[in-house]
Amino acid sequence: MSNFIVKKVAVLGAGVMGAQIAAHCLNAKVPVVLFDLPAKEGPKNGIVLRAIENLKKLSPAPLGNKDDASLIEVANYEDNLDVLAGCDLIIEAIAERMDWKHDLYKKVAPHIAPNAIFASNTSGLSITALSEGFDAELKARFCGVHFFNPPRYMHLVELIPTATTKPEILDQLEGFLATTLGKGVVRAKDTPNFIANRVGVFGILSTVHQADKFGLSVDVVDDLTGAKLGRAKSGTFRTADVVGLDTMGHVIKTMQDNLKDDPFYGVYATPPLLAKLVEQGALGQKAGAGFYKKVGKDILRIDAAKGEYVTGGGKADELVARILKDKDPVKRMKTLRESTNPQAQFLWAIFRDGFHYIAVHMESIADNARDIDFAMRWGFGWSVGPFEIWQAADWKQIAGWVKEDIDAGKALCNAPLPAWVFDGRTGVHAADGSYSPAKKANVARSTLPVYERQVFRAPLLGEGVADGKTAGTTVFEDDSVRAWHQNDDVLVLSFKTKMHVIGPGVIAGLNKAVAEAEKNYKGLVLWHADAAEGGAFSAGADLQSMLPLFMSGGAKAIEPMVAELQQAFMGLKYASVPVVAAVAGLALGGGCELALHTAKRVASIESYIGLVEVGVGLIPAGGGLKEAAVRAANDAKGNDILQFLKTSFLNAATANVSKSALQAKSMGYLKADDVIVFNAYELLHVAKVEARAMFDAGYRPPLKAQIAVTGRYGVATIMAQLVNMRDGGFISAHDYKLGTMIANIVCGGEVEEGSVVNEQWLLDLERKAFVELLNNPKTQERIMGMMQTGKPVRN
Known part of the structure; x- marks a missing residue:
């Protein structure tokens, strides 16, 4: 089987769909050139430039990272047709008029490279009728590729051949659409409006x-x-x-x-x-x-x-x-x-x-x-x-x-x-x-090689195929977790709690899974069966399970549970085999902290990651702020640590959540070498590959380092900013208090600038602040509000 590698895509037509298809190619790191008519006034590529500007304003956002908009190459049909020669895939996405499409095809056909695939994103016109007028050679490389709006978020792409389309063209395109762009491909017949x-x-x-x-x-x-x-x-x-x-x-x-x-x-x-x-x-x-x-x-x-x-x-x-x-x-x-x-x-x-x-x-x-x-x-x-x-x-x-x-x-x-x-x-x-x-x-599912990457394919009622909730060999299972494997040297831990929240059962499961993986496997992957169906990685700590403890023994009674959570996360970080988090959907609060403590993260592009505890009047206490301090100290390498702390402080103080895995990288929740996967059905496969590769490369956990902190000086500097936010009415008095506590922790507490502390010191600061807040009436108001309405209370 020869590789079909798309080095560059051309999208013809910078309308709503064309521009967003181009944006999604860019999300997937595929270089893209966007064409439209030359503008009658102003710069010749004005139509395309305006479309690209508009991409930054659209909601839901077509781009995983707005700053990438400038990477879309601009072109018009008068000056730049020669650019098409360097494109492996050309997608036409102009208005739904057969005559307009045919006029454009006459213009572009002579410039299409001899092995490129040419496709129309028509939502219903006949693909066969569109291909009339092509020579036999181009006809064999032409098909319909129908994206749904908005193309970044809608999983479906319909692939429509004509009687003359070469079958291998469709197989190659299906592989590209499924893995690179993360789509669910359905092959349709060339009938009006397809399926x-x-x-x-x-x-x-x-x-x-x-x-x-x-x-x-x-x-x-x-x-x-x-x-x-x-x-x-x-x-x-x-x-x-x-x-x-x-x-x-x-x-x-x-x-x-x-x-x-x-x-x-x-x-x-x-x-x-x-x-x-x-x-x-x-x-x-x-x-x-x-x-x-x-x-x-x-x-x-x-x-x-x-x-x-x-x-x-x-x-x-x-x-x-x-x-x-x-x-x-x-x-x-x-x-x-x-x-x-x-x-x-x-x-x-x-x-x-x-x-x-x-x-x-x-x-x-x-x-x-x-x-x-x-x-x-x-x-x-x-x-x-x-x-x-x-x-x-x-x-x-x-x-x-x-x-x-x-x-x-x-x-x-x-x-x-x-x-x-x-x-x-x-x-x-x-x-x-x-x-x-x-x-x-009955016909079986497609056996194209691309689907070997989907350990569990989208389930269909009545098919009775194995799914991630029951597949493989169970090592241990209770009401909170299931640990299992598929005879491939990797232990998988799946949470069974609602929204995969983390309570005592999950904490015990994490500890047990690490011990088991260290003894018998090359790595541990944290993955949940509903990840691809829009589930959550983890919505954080299970506040509900803390209530009985709080009612009987007050805030103090919860402290040991917080300490256990912290130690379980530290157990992941220092496990002697690599622990990989397969993140998709929400990873909030404790869910974000869980991912931060693994050796590597493999994240679906649609991952929404953030420390959101201030929404319930609390501060992160699972090591999230500790990790912010550790990473800032590492990144600063002797420069002003505060510059490196600013982003993570603000993200935590304002409960900022990434709108994509790409944005989570720029926010520091994912590291530069973490892997972003576009098809959530491939998440488990990629996470296992990463875990085994790290083990085979001689993985060792990080050494327990000393962390340089900014101490009182850092706290004072951040406080000045917080005072402005409070006095300007941007944050409430309680938000100000929470911000102060977060600043105190990420800066290492009441110590001199340049002091060196260890991770436990920072974890202790987190835990004490968390417990103190549980006794605060304003925090209690926020927690109750969230439990009753599911919406944050701003008090």
Whole structure:
């Protein structure tokens, strides 16, 4: 197998998608050049330069580190086409017009290198039609590569070949997309809107149709079709506002223009309300108004009947909310279908329409059921795919009900369910793969080499494959942790607590795992099975478990537990085999300190790391401030330590959390040689490789060093800054107190400048300050507020 290495990417089109795809390539350290038309006035690359400026302002941030924006190379189609010769991958991302795309292709085709892959990021135009006019050589290297918005955060990329695309091109591109850019790749057929938009937009149209039929307002529909259904929080109409109602209209028009023979064709009519809003220029979030409009602090909703905005905030009926909370999928679906509540009937109707649609269309739009489920999960933010829902809710029973509704004329069209639905099956996903109607058999997952890096692939309901919660050989397990291995010389410790918080059980588990790894393994990896599914690395110390102790013995009773936590973390730092933290998602407070004490960190790009204790009126006491002092002393190498302390002091005093692993490096929570992984499903593989490599290279833990500190001088200097922040009203009096305590610890306490202390000295300072704060009424207010509302109290 030859390596496919992308040394440079060109993105054609600096619009919303093009600029963000370029930004994400840069996140992954892939050099990128961004093209657009030459500007009519000002600098010739003005259009691209403005797009790059805009990347810095967008939220959620397309760039892991804003400062990297300047690394995007700028170009225009008049002066810089020669640059294309040095690009291995060229992605076209201009507006969705076939004629414009063809004009651009004529311009760029002569400049494309003979082995480069050329791809279009169209969201629905025919890839085959786009390739017309290419010579056979370029046709073989052309395909669709459809990113979802926003490209950094949406896991899905659809890969769409034409009949003439060389298969190895797709395999190479899939490897690059999966590992380098961290994407979940689904191969789609070249049909209008491919898989996710075809099914997703049909779902939105069906929802609009049924909401109208049952007389439900947009806010109630969004409450019903958002988190309560395990879908994107924004529900249906709010999602349309975010996507843009003009974009929505365009995708619907693609269906109207190209799907005349579809039995559901009648549903593809543009909803009158949508057409009216677009006509008025109310295009959604970007225009300040769509289905919703923000006026001051109020969110108003459109009233379809009146055609004006009225007060929003409508919610699902309590009865329906209760039905949706039922953990049993069979019972949940049965209750929805049998209920007389209009909201419940509405939900059954949209489920039925969805099942009907995917059954009728699966063969024409996808190779198998798995691809439809992943497309909806990764592209539309569903926690469970539509076929998974159907299979979990009793395949045969649902199939019967859908057929009944079709026969009774209640469905959106009278197309019968295909015969395979009734062939005696109990679902479409099984241990040997997912059903493919064209092959009349279950097909296994892709066996491309890139997937050997995913120790546990995205799970599918009904597949029954091993997952990280049960796989491997268990060494020891209790309610808090599980230690296990896969016969590869590395011990893995996984926490089982909620949000992987650290209480007495986890502390004991860490100590036990270190002892076990030192005796029998090359290394220890801290990794959690739900890391790739948006879980947390650790949300910090388990305050809940401290409460009973506090109630019975006051703050003093908690001190021994804090000391145990500190010593467990020190045990990781000085373990005689390398300990590697596989970080993904939140690593806050004690979770951040846990990672700081390991020999190495392997972090998913989407890692949000920070010392946030001041939010609950406490200071970090698991060695986080001690590590700040140690690192500042090491980095200063005899220069002014205070310069090196400033960032870590401010991060802790303001509870600053990184917005990416890249930013965590610049904040000092990750070191320069820590590894950033773009695909969270590859985290465990990379962490194990690192642990073994460190062991094989003769790993020794660091020597216990003496730490030079800035003492009273440092505290006084930092205090001057804090006084300004307090007097300027930027921080409260209690924040000032916390800031003072943090300054005292990172500077080494009441000692002379230039004094030398050891780590235990700093840990003792942390612990005493922490215990003192537990007795403070303002801190107690913050802790109770956080436990009751989940939000920080600023007092």
